[in-house]
Each structure stands twice: as C-alpha cells, then as structure tokens.
Amino acid sequence: MAKVYTFEEVVKHNNKNDCWIIVFGKVYDVTQFLRDHPGGDEVLVSATGKDATDEFEFVAHSNPAKDMMSKYYIGDIDRPAAPAKQIQNPTQQQIQSSGVGMKIFQFLVPLLILGLALGLRY
Incomplete structure (x- = not known):
C-alpha cells in the first residue's frame, strides 16, 4: 500500500x-x-x-x-x-489523448513553417 x-x-x-x-x-x-x-x-x-x-x-x-x-x-x-x-x-483516456494532440501539433508546426519558407522563397 x-x-x-x-x-x-x-x-x-x-x-x-x-x-x-x-x-x-x-x-x-x-x-x-x-x-x-x-x-x-x-x-x-x-x-x-x-x-x-x-x-x-x-x-x-x-x-x-x-x-x-x-x-x-x-x-x-x-x-x-x-x-x-x-x-x-484525470481519467486514463484524458491522459492518453492529451499526448496525442500535442504530438500532432508538434509535427504540424514545423511543416507549416517549412511551407511558409518555401512559399516566400518562390
């Protein structure tokens, strides 16, 4: 215990x-x-x-x-x-789902920045 x-x-x-x-x-x-x-x-x-x-x-x-x-x-x-x-x-589902959303966000932000940089370059 x-x-x-x-x-x-x-x-x-x-x-x-x-x-x-x-x-x-x-x-x-x-x-x-x-x-x-x-x-x-x-x-x-x-x-x-x-x-x-x-x-x-x-x-x-x-x-x-x-x-x-x-x-x-x-x-x-x-x-x-x-x-x-x-x-x-928090429930177990809240614990698991909050990490997934943040991982997607961490993946998309660099892609958006890269896309903006390429768009400005061309």
Whole structure:
C-alpha cells in the first residue's frame, strides 16, 4: 500500500536539495533527477507547491519519460486534505489523448513553417 502524504507535507520539499512534485495525484521525490532533467532543474523546482499535472502534460512527455517517473514515486497525495483547485484526477483516456494532440501539433508546426519558407522563397 502506498504512503499517503498531506499537501502540507509535500509543499515543504520545495528546493534543489529536497524537491517533491505532484503529478496525477501521485507524489514524486525528484531531488536526484534534478541535474539530469532535460528542461533543467528550475523547471522541476518551480513545479513544487502545487499540482504540476498541467505543466507535465503541456510538455507532452514521451512514454519512456513517463515510465521513468516510477523510479521517483514515493506515494499518493491525500486528496481530501489538498486544496480543491490544486489536485486533479484525470481519467486514463484524458491522459492518453492529451499526448496525442500535442504530438500532432508538434509535427504540424514545423511543416507549416517549412511551407511558409518555401512559399516566400518562390
């Protein structure tokens, strides 16, 4: 059974020496990952003190990146004790579909830029 943390417990871990984040209602101790995070350590430190699910999904992390998170999982957030706007509980379909839309967007934008450049050239 997973350990359950209160929101107040999690927000105390908010610096480069002790960094916990909340994503999809789960608590991750990412302190050891800070130096290896491709987006830099400040991205993760700035995600402390709140539910970082929206930021995590906005970046559209790859499946290997999502799988890597399990190494840093330390427990779940106590939902009743957390501020109502802070913690979200997305369905599995929302989790999967949001990544697909972002991948399509990431593919189409470079094509549009290339098309505009070629159109201006000719």
